[in-house]
Amino acid sequence: MNDTKAARVQPLDPLGHLGRHRHLLLQFLCFTLFTVLLVAILAQVSKVRSCHKQELSKEGEIVQDLRQLKAGVAHLCRRCSWDWTFFQEHCYFFSKSQRNWHDSLSACQEMGAQLVIVQSAEEQSFLQQTSKSKGSTWMGLSDLNKEATWHWVDGSALLLSFMKYWNPGEPNNHGEEDCGEFSGNGWNDNKCEVENFWVCKQPANSCADN
Structure with missing residues (x-):
C-alpha cells in the first residue's frame, strides 16, 4: 500500500511546463530582436544606396549644368568688340x-x-x-x-x-x-x-x- 502511494507521488520538475514556456518565449524574443535588427540594417543599407543614387544624380545634374553653361559662354563669346x-x-x-x-x-x-x-x-x-x-x-x-x-x-x-x-x-x-x-x-x-x-x-x- 505504501509502495503504491510512493509510486503515485512524482518529484517536482523545475523545467516543467513553465520552464519550457520561458525557454520558448526567450527564443521568440531573440528571433524577434534579430528580425528587428535585420530590418533596421536593411533599411539603413537601402537609405545609403538611395543617398548614393541621389548624389550621383546631383553630380550628373551639375556636370550637365556646367556643360550648358560652357556652351552658353562660348555662344556669347564675341571675336570682336561691339562696333568692330x-x-x-x-x-x-x-x-x-x-x-x-x-x-x-x-x-x-x-x-x-x-x-x-x-x-x-x-x-x-x-x-x-x-x-x-x-x-x-x-x-x-x-x-x-x-x-x-x-x-x-x-x-x-x-x-x-x-x-x-x-x-x-x-x-x-x-x-x-x-x-x-x-x-x-x-x-x-x-x-x-x-x-x-x-x-x-x-x-x-x-x-x-x-
Missing part, C-alpha cells in the same frame, strides 16, 4: 567721324589697335569695298620719313606686289601728299592734314573650346 567687324582672325573699326592722319593714328593706338596695315589681297579687297561705301579712308601707310619710300606704321616697307593697288597715276606727291588712303577703287596719296574716315585693326579674341 570680324574678318580673317582680325577685327576692324571703321570710324564714323573724320580726322587727319596723325589723329587717326592716335585714335587707333588709344583703342589698343593700329591704323590698318594691309597684308593680303583678300584683306585689301575687303577694306577697299567697305571704305568705298564710306568715302576716303586713312590707312597706316606714309612716306613721311623719306619721300617716295612708303612704310606701314609698324615700320615694315610696302611690298612691290602691293604697288598695283595704287590708283592710276598715284602716288604723285602732288602738294606734299605723304599719307595713304583708300579712295575709290584703289589707293591714293593725300595731304596728312586732310580729314578722312579711318580704320583700325587688331587681332580677334579667341573663343576656342578648352
Whole structure:
C-alpha cells in the first residue's frame, strides 16, 4: 500500500511546463530582436544606396549644368568688340567721324589697335569695298620719313606686289601728299592734314573650346 502511494507521488520538475514556456518565449524574443535588427540594417543599407543614387544624380545634374553653361559662354563669346567687324582672325573699326592722319593714328593706338596695315589681297579687297561705301579712308601707310619710300606704321616697307593697288597715276606727291588712303577703287596719296574716315585693326579674341 505504501509502495503504491510512493509510486503515485512524482518529484517536482523545475523545467516543467513553465520552464519550457520561458525557454520558448526567450527564443521568440531573440528571433524577434534579430528580425528587428535585420530590418533596421536593411533599411539603413537601402537609405545609403538611395543617398548614393541621389548624389550621383546631383553630380550628373551639375556636370550637365556646367556643360550648358560652357556652351552658353562660348555662344556669347564675341571675336570682336561691339562696333568692330570680324574678318580673317582680325577685327576692324571703321570710324564714323573724320580726322587727319596723325589723329587717326592716335585714335587707333588709344583703342589698343593700329591704323590698318594691309597684308593680303583678300584683306585689301575687303577694306577697299567697305571704305568705298564710306568715302576716303586713312590707312597706316606714309612716306613721311623719306619721300617716295612708303612704310606701314609698324615700320615694315610696302611690298612691290602691293604697288598695283595704287590708283592710276598715284602716288604723285602732288602738294606734299605723304599719307595713304583708300579712295575709290584703289589707293591714293593725300595731304596728312586732310580729314578722312579711318580704320583700325587688331587681332580677334579667341573663343576656342578648352
